Amino acid sequence: MTDSTPRTYPVAIVGGGPVGLASSILLSLCKIPHKLFERYPSTSIHPKACGYNHRTVEIFRLLGIEKDVIEQRAPKALDGHTAWYTSFGPNGRQIVQRDAWGGGEYADEYATVSPCAYSILPQIRLEPILKKRALELNPEGIFYNAEVVEVEEAEKFVSITVRSSDGGETVYRAGYCIAADGGRGLTDSLGIGWEGERDIIDMVSAHVRAPLSSHHPDTRNFITWFVNPRLGGSIGTGYLYHLGPYPMKPETEEWLFACALNPSDPKRFDESAMQMRLLDTLQIPNLNVELISTSHWYVNALCAKRYRSKFGTGRVFLAGDAAHRIPPWGALGLNTGIQDVHNLVWKLNLAIKGKVYDSQGFNHLLDTYDTERRPIGQRVRDTSLHNLRSHALVMDTALGLSPTNTTEENVKAMDSFFDKTDTGEGEARRKAVDKAQKILDGEFHALGAEIGWFYPDININGDDSGEATRHGGQLNEDGVLETINYHPSTIPGYHLPHLWLEREQTEGPETNNGCKTTRISTRDLVRYDGFVLLTSQPELWQAALATEGGLDIGGLVHVVGISSGPSHEEIKKSSQDKIMSDAHSTDVWNDLDGKWPSLSGLQPSGAVLVRPDGIVAWRTLEFDEGKHGAPGFLRKVVLRSLLLDGADTPGEE
Template identity: 55%
Template sequence: MKKTYDVAIVGGGPVGLATSILLSMHNIDHLLFERHPSTSIHPKACGLNQRTIEVFRQMGIEKDFLELRAPSEISGRTAWYTSLGPEGKEIVSRDAWGGGQYTEKYAKASPCPYVVAPQIRFEPILRHKASELNPNCLQFGSEVVDVKELDGSTELTVRRNEHLSSVQARYCIVADGGRSFTDKLKIGWEGERDLVAMIAVHFRAPISCHHPDPRNFITWFVNPALGGSIGTGYIYHLGPYPTRPETEEWLFACALNPEDPRKFDRKYVLQRLRNTLQISELPIEVLSFSHWHINAVTASTYRSRPHDGRIFLVGDAAHRIPPYGGLGLNTGVQDAYNLVWKLAFALQSTCVRPLGSFNRLLDSYTTERKPIAQRVARSGLQNVRSHAAVIDKAIGILPGNTKEQNIAAVESFLNAETEQADLAKCRALHEAQEILDCEFNALGTEAGWFYPSLDLAQEGLQSRHDGQIGPDGDFDTLDYHPSTIPGHHLPHAWISARGKTISTRDLQVTGQFLLIGGTPGLWDEIVEQVPGLVQVQAITETYPCDDHSDVWLDAHGTWAKVRGVSATGAVLVRPDGIVCWRGSDASALDHHEGQAPSLWFRNLIEESLMLKH
């Protein structure tokens, strides 16, 4: 009889590999199929935000990412130039992604830093970890050509070496980068598609020898003769680190202008790159190039059918997000983190429940994750348009002008000859950078997202989710506001005990709920009613905790400021680090509607698993 796996994954990019690692951490039997023979050879994502690194921290691979990332001195700045040639000029530069003036702000939000690391460097880390945890699960060089839903399972048709075979799995997770299966499942796309045609070139060249300020990770170019910022393009470095002129690699990307050919070759992309850089006789080795489109779309649903579908979409199969802001890959990894623990409970929960009881929990994957993707897609789209609408406009490039008029306007702007003109120039660039904060100083977008559907008591209405929603009703994209309102991430605070210091976010154990109280022993008895599902920890400000394995010292008082409950209250956190309940005081220990505390708490866990309405 043919084996039926718990889960099959379609796609072995970073999101698929992260999904495999998470499944293995939950002891879920699975296979992963990837049509390519190995990890990516063409650079794609490069910015990994703090929420993503927190996931990698739980996987035990944060250190590997920190060792290969771009050094801090060259990963926290960005700048705009007309070119890097002898006639090139800097337009403006700034700190970004937790660097420079934003260092302290980002450090308060998470135990993890924002990491700049090219995808071609970090994908092998994910593959190695996935293989280490499940040596036989990775099937590279195997293309899934079809997925069908059967009664109680899924069937995948897999092509390997021109031979077809079938594999059965109870569930299937599609992480194929949005290449085909979303459409094959007849799941529609919502949003704006094919907005800008782009080319990307991976090349090797000693750019650092010619760059006026090699601290800048991304260098944007604005040349009115090449169509402004989007048409001129940008470059960012790819390591390997530490960099050396003879080995440094870069990625160049730009939009195709109307006069550019729709089909192009290596010779064309090399000339396009030279036109932007304007560095004569620069030795350039083109390693690879690609053609792609900017999209801002999300799948209409992330589950093949409501209530009983067995196929789920993650990453680019669920959303295609503009790369400006680095939110696509991050959102995909966070999709997987949301989905896998729910599948684990559906497949392996110690609750004596039929599998179908968990369908409401599995439906919540779309409910929770789709609005996040919609928001970041809008944010990425705004960032794309801001480069032309903000930077170009600030320096005098206007859509209605001729090329010659735009060239003259930029020359006049950059070569301001009077004090008044120079002040106007500085003001225009400052105002432009304030708008571009949504891309380069967007901690609220990166770390402040939450799931409003979990706020059943609507605690967030009065405080506007502790400030994450502004007075005008808009989401605060720039700042992260820590909160324990249900639906928010467990806030980060440093705590210590037994000679070591950890983050509150390090208290999470794979597959378990976490109850954090402020009074040791107060909650232990009622939690015993759900053995194996909940761990209890206490964080106190003065308690001598050296002799207690589950008590931690809030030495700096940070947790007391953000916990949102009294010392006799508690905060309940889901396995994905999301708060699902909080009790402001010890009244929760009293009989609740005639229930004993232990039964009340067991019902609370079941409600969190959506086993009860």
């Protein structure tokens, strides 16, 4: 643009990695014009993240890319185990193997918590999927070879200076800016500090093409950890995981190998040194390896001191690595970033389009991006760092290995572990390794950490069930998140629990019994452009939705009836007899397994109000005519959930 007064767009995104691209797609789905600027010519060329938990895959479903992810992800037969080996060579031995990420013994547990499956897909294959979708929705708004060199925040807009590949600079303006530049400097330039530990371990990784499946003892192990007593502990020796493309073939298969630099390594760890370390670790004779790319990086465990540039007025929001730098042990970094913008964009949507109810507008709601997401980032940071250190403090210690030992002492300790006749130290080490797997559950079997997080501050009407039950059991007796097990609940602040629903349809494929049905999850009922009220008796809530002169929140609330078993037809008829307004027509779905009452904790007349990001905003266990029958009651609940003035307290439940 050459005009001295640049056009102002509602939103600008700095960074075109997965978090930036996901932001763009969400904004497009909300029909918000925006620009995205990425300094590189295209998507990432070096593998980084690879594992996506249920919450993230549910967001992929919303983005419209779940099908593409499923088509390219690792087959389920190859993503549910992990193991430790000394090497893959002729003398290599397996130390221990275990189930992980919903594989093996965890399959049923992982299958019941979501309509989506834990998926493994290297970031180099995910990003093109996101890019394609972002361009489909916003073909004129995605810019590569566009480096943001300056971001200046004014009272009513953000000025963004962008340098193109030819050196020319253009200034853009945006009402809001999402900083998703991977932590490459924007956070620091805004004067926002970091908390946590920096430069913990010096790491290198290599993206290679090699026929390793021909030598791999068990390719069901997605990640293989190597513990060679001559090369150091598990982090120092390295780890390996496959990258596809799937199905894997010897002539095309790709892998990532990573390890920490040891004191004896050369200061310049070039491609030659990288290849030597890989071959030393694998110990496969005459292995032909094509080195595609290498990366030198430090493990950091950091979280920005705030996620909004200024509380109450800031127009720049940090997301992904610009907000938190997470050790990769536990695969929570990119997941947390995608979930950050899922929380943010619906709030920006209301701030940009919503009616201003008071002088602050939606600024209080925008502040909740920080108060809700930053505690999650801090916990994930600390959990992932604990997972990293557990490899050395738990596994290596169990094997009797230590960096303070001599090589001979480490070799002797490992030999005793494999000596089945050694009923002394060897037997103790074998028991210690088995015990270590329970501790490592925090990385490999951690549904509580992956999907059990919640927002404790969301409690509009003083619902005390969370405090009374340690938030449905998701907090342990010390008040810390229970990371292993997931406890679904409709306590305000929780993610709406998943269960399968069905109803008859007028067109589409027939089932085996000849009936036409549609099957969806409760999570599929969530609307990113509004709230959903779930209840088994929707006819009771008509007055609560209505107001004199019309409902100020318009079509923001959609009512869904959930019937359990035989009561389905009664509820369906009742809803048809009392037809609501066109803006609030009722969908009725049948809970065939009858799980909704126990899973929701509600009486048939009770209700749950769910935010656009699938988080429970409010609930009442049962309908009270005196409280809930007043016209406009739910309008007040919605306004209070959006932290807007002018909404009276709905009343204690």
